[in-house]
Amino acid sequence: MTDIATLKSSVTVCMFDQYGTVVDMQGGLSEAAAEFLRAKGWAGDPNSFVTWWRRTHFENSMIDALLQREHMAYREIGELSVRQVMDRAGIAHTKDEVRRLVAAIERLRCFPEVPEALGRLQTRFKLAVLSNGDPDMLERAKPYHGIPFDAVISVAEANAFKPHRATYEMAARKLGVALDRVLFVANHEFDCVGAKAAGMATVFIDRRRRPFARWPYQPDLIVSSMTELADLMA
Template structure:
C-alpha cells in the first residue's frame, strides 16, 4: 500500500495527460461525430465509431514512434486515422469533414469534477500537462478547458509519442525536477505504465472501472476520479 504522506512530501509536480484525463475526449467527440454520421445516414453507433477512431489513432501513433523518423504531427495522424475508419465503415467523406472531426479535439471540455479538483491540488503542487497533442492544438484548447496550468508540454519536443520514456524525461527536465518528484496522472493504462517505467510516480484515474493489468509498473494510486485524487493528495 502506498504511503500517502511520503508521496505527498516527495512530489512537487502533478502532471496530467490531457486527452481523456483532463478533457472528456470520448464524450465530446461522440457528440460531434453523431451529428455528422446522422447527416450521412450511417446507422451505426457514434460511440463505437469514436472508440474505433481513437484505437486506430493510438495504433498509428505507435507505428510512427517505432519508425524512429521525424515525428508525424498528432493532427496528421488523427486525419489519417479518421479516413481509415470511415473508409473501412463505408462512410463517404470529404477532406473538410475529416479535418473538422479532428479539429473538434481542440474544443473539448473538462470532465465536470476536474476544475475544482485541480484548484485543490494547485494549493500544494505545480500543475502541468504532458500531451501527445501538437503545440498549436494544445494552445487552441486552453480557452475551452479553462485550466491555468503552470506548463503545457507537447511530446513534439521529444520527437516521439508517449509512452516512450524520452517524453517523460523531457517533461521533467523542462520543469527542473527529478523524475520521482512528479506524480503523473492519467486515465490511460499505457500512460501510467510509461511514466512509472521512466521513473515517475503515477496515479491511475479509473473512470471506466477497468482492472489494471499485471504490469511490473503499477500505479502508486488508483482512484475513481480527480476528486478522489485531490482528497488524497491536497
C-alpha cells in the first residue's frame, strides 16, 4: 500500500471506470432484466442471468482485443453476449429485445454514496472516466448518473478494450498528464491490474469483499466504498 500523503502530493487526476464502479451495473441490469425474463416465463434468477451476461461480455471483449483486428463496439459485444446467454438458457428472443436489454446500460444510476464522494474529490482533483463503453453510450448515460466529470473517455479511441495498455496511455495523453499523476479507481481487479501495469496509481473499490489476487501489480489502496476513498484523499 502507498502512503496517503505520497498519493495526495503526486496525483492530479482521479480516473474512474464507469460500469460497476461509478454506476451500479449488476443491480441496474438485474432490475431491467427481471421484467423481461418474467414475461418470457423463465424461472431463473435475474441476478444470475446478469452475472452470466457480464462474464460472457468480458470474455468476448477480451477475445476481440486479442484478435488485434478492427475494434468491435461495446454495444455489439453486448448484443452478441446477451444472445449467447439466452441461447444457453433456452430463452426465445428477437433482435429488438436484445437491443433493448443492452440499451439499459445507458440508463444505469450511481451507487448511492458516489455523488457526494466524487463531489468532495473534485474539490482537489480533476475527475475523468475511462470506460469500455462506446462514446455515444457514455454520452447518453450522463443525465442518468449526473456526475459532472471533467472528461469522459471511451477506449474506442485506443482501438482496444481495457486492460490493454494502450487504453490507459491514450487516456493520459488526452488529459495531458503523465501516467504516474493519475489515480485510477475501479471495482474490477482486471482494471486495477491493467492501469497499474501501465504506470498509474490505482485504487480497488472492494464492494464485493473479494481478495485481490497476488499479481505483481497490486493496488495502492483498497477501500470498501467511494466514501472511504474520499475520506482518505479529499
